[in-house]
Amino acid sequence: MKIGKQTYLIDKPVYIVGNFSIVGPKEGEGSFGKYFGLVLNNDLWGEKSFEKCEIKMHRETILRAIYSSGLNENQIDAVMGGDLLNQIIATNFAAKDIDSIYLGIYGACSTFGEALGLASLLIATEQMKTITCSTSSHFSSAERQYRFPLELGNQRTPTAQWTVTGAGCSVLSAEPRAEQPKVKITAVTFGKVTDYGIDDENNMGAAMAPAAASTLIAHFKELDRSPAYYDAIWTGDLGKFGAGLLNYIMSSDNLPLSDTHHDAGAEYYRANQHPVQGGSGAGCSSTVFNSYLIDKLRKREIKRLLLCPTGALLSKYTPLQGATVPAIAHAVAIEAED
Amino acid sequence: MKIGKQTYLIDKPVYIVGNFSIVGPKEGEGSFGKYFGLVLNNDLWGEKSFEKCEIKMHRETILRAIYSSGLNENQIDAVMGGDLLNQIIATNFAAKDIDSIYLGIYGACSTFGEALGLASLLIATEQMKTITCSTSSHFSSAERQYRFPLELGNQRTPTAQWTVTGAGCSVLSAEPRAEQPKVKITAVTFGKVTDYGIDDENNMGAAMAPAAASTLIAHFKELDRSPAYYDAIWTGDLGKFGAGLLNYIMSSDNLPLSDTHHDAGAEYYRANQHPVQGGSGAGCSSTVFNSYLIDKLRKREIKRLLLCPTGALLSKYTPLQGATVPAIAHAVAIEAED
Numbered sequence A, B: 001m002k003i004g005k006q007t008y009l010i011d012k013p014v015y016i017v018g019n020f021s022i023v024g025p026k027e028g029e030g031s032f033g034k035y036f037g038l039v040l041n042n043d044l045w046g047e048k049s050f051e052k053c054e055i056k057m058h059r060e061t062i063l064r065a066i067y068s069s070g071l072n073e074n075q076i077d078a079v080m081g082g083d084l085l086n087q088i089i090a091t092n093f094a095a096k097d098i099d100s101i102y103l104g105i106y107g108a109c110s111t112f113g114e115a116l117g118l119a120s121l122l123i124a125t126e127q128m129k130t131i132t133c134s135t136s137s138h139f140s141s142a143e144r145q146y147r148f149p150l151e152l153g154n155q156r157t158p159t160a161q162w163t164v165t166g167a168g169c170s171v172l173s174a175e176p177r178a179e180q181p182k183v184k185i186t187a188v189t190f191g192k193v194t195d196y197g198i199d200d201e202n203n204m205g206a207a208m209a210p211a212a213a214s215t216l217i218a219h220f221k222e223l224d225r226s227p228a229y230y231d232a233i234w235t236g237d238l239g240k241f242g243a244g245l246l247n248y249i250m251s252s253d254n255l256p257l258s259d260t261h262h263d264a265g266a267e268y269y270r271a272n273q274h275p276v277q278g279g280s281g282a283g284c285s286s287t288v289f290n291s292y293l294i295d296k297l298r299k300r301e302i303k304r305l306l307l308c309p310t311g312a313l314l315s316k317y318t319p320l321q322g323a324t325v326p327a328i329a330h331a332v333a334i335e336a337e338d
Helices: A048-067 A086-095 A111-124 A139-146 A206-221 A239-252 A264-268 A282-298 B050-068 B086-095 B112-123 B139-146 B205-221 B241-254 B264-268 B282-298
Strands: A007-022 A079-082 A103-106 A130-137 A166-173 A185-189 A233-236 A262-263 A304-308 A310-312 A326-327 A330-336 B007-023 B078-083 B102-105 B128-139 B168-171 B182-191 B232-235 B261-263 B306-307 B310-312 B328-329 B331-336
Touching: A007 A048, A007 A111, A007 A239, A007 A282, A007 B007, A048 A079, A048 A086, A048 A103, A048 A130, A048 A139, A048 B168, A079 A086, A079 A282, A079 B139, A086 A103, A086 A130, A086 A282, A086 B086, A103 B112, A103 B310, A111 A166, A111 A185, A111 A282, A111 A304, A111 A310, A111 A330, A111 B102, A111 B112, A130 A139, A130 B306, A166 A282, A185 A206, A185 A282, A206 A239, A206 A310, A206 A326, A233 A264, A233 A282, A239 A262, A239 A264, A262 A264, A282 A304, A310 A330, A330 B264, B007 B050, B007 B112, B007 B205, B007 B282, B007 B328, B050 B078, B050 B086, B050 B128, B050 B139, B050 B168, B078 B086, B078 B282, B086 B102, B086 B128, B102 B310, B112 B128, B112 B168, B112 B182, B112 B306, B128 B139, B128 B282, B139 B331, B168 B282, B182 B205, B205 B241, B205 B306, B205 B310, B205 B328, B205 B331, B232 B264, B232 B282, B241 B261, B241 B264, B261 B264, B264 B282, B282 B306
Parallel strands: A079 A103, A079 A130, A233 A262, A233 A304, B078 B102, B078 B128, B232 B261, B232 B306
Antiparallel strands: A007 A166, A007 A185, A130 A166, A185 A330, A304 A330, A310 A326, B007 B168, B007 B182, B128 B168, B182 B331, B306 B331, B310 B328
């Protein structure tokens, strides 16, 4: 049911019944290391290219998330997801091996939020029963596609972030899984494209913070909720600088996020791992959600979570042609059922 | 309502209430020239790059399709669409100027079918009322992104196609428009990723024909229909060679398409325009549908149309890394209401 201009209440329960996450070695040593489903020993996983490794991570994450849900592959109505590689090839190629319809989507690092939102609407309206929502990114494939060859060893700017090598998948279903603490999606606020004129492609946090604020403000106002409704509000990959900006904008709008706000990117790595402003990438929020956060929800350490993946809608060429960096964010309310 | 594994009957009417198409000069001289909404005089439209021209085409097509529907921008629930540029920047940047949520999707040249299908499900279930579905491509931006710099003047292979410079948009709505002959979406069959091992990125027709066949066969079998149910079956951009392959596969499966089959790509240009196998690109099927085909539907010269946009899920780098070319197609049944 639509509430306001951007928000949808999920009327019939949509349960999260399966999860998996696969990350690279650096991510395994980071703050959420012990929660991930699988930590790779290196960033190739036996493949001949970083892109092929990302495809394998993406495919295996979907397959293991389905396995973890106790469902069979042929019970999946749709594979929905995306990634940062040109023409989202990691997701396209991963979907080859799953006998289901495929719905590729793209919202940069907000893609996981878009997938959860769209899938929730399709399941709540009984069009589909079970959908996998997956995203991935890979430091080395992203670095050479968006920035410089790794071999250059380029210096990073003070506002740079570190692309997460990781893939995460949630299986959404109309039916809860027996003997599993129930976690369900209760509301979604889809984002609008927001552009505050940031033109520094090494400052994604500044580009994305206004988009996160726009979506969060719409969410709270349209549902007539305050940030205090949630035990925890997790943005995707604003990084430390971007998270600070978001809090500044929210406070200016009299909706301060206070202690409940965390940013997956800002907290992804430990300080001695030198991620500059923190992690980023389409795999950032999806790996944290499908490991650490789902664990907290199943254990009721978090009962009401607002997950808000954030994405910068640029390509390598838009800044070179003098364009600004538009951004988008989608917010998904996820609650542990009593 | 789901029928079989891939098909959805659209239970509540979803009307196509607005359309627009913008194409380049070569397209304007092609077979469908007189039907397009706007034919540009050159392929830059006053912009400084081909990419910026594609963004402008995409944005203007959405705005003019909304205008043609008699609706206001603020009645649009969602902008949904995609394009072939890296990180679908044409659609991302176009969506900046429309005050609505944005749902970026990607299925290469099948994107227009994915948009119509997803939007139909969201409208039929009363989650949303009005959605714009748009896609674009541009010969010059695609050529330098996927193949060679234009300045090289490279020779084309015998199975090559010519990327359409064009953008098309349909406005879908739960409410028909008064005094307009009613055209509605009645069924959708979403595709699976299909890979027959084609590894020649200059032979998209061969890569996509099995995907089109897979989706069409699922459509006919799951709905228990024969191809004769439709007055016309239009695939997206298989080109002449690919269209021949599709007919061969369909005949082998005892579902020959016969005279009702047309391919938008194969018929897009005139022979003296040297398109080799025909047109291609995400703008190929969307510009033909939103000009020539919608005109035929409104005039009842076609009463039942099956539109099946086809897409090759590669990037520039997947063939260079030795990968095959997976493909996908989505079929949308569109009928003129008596």
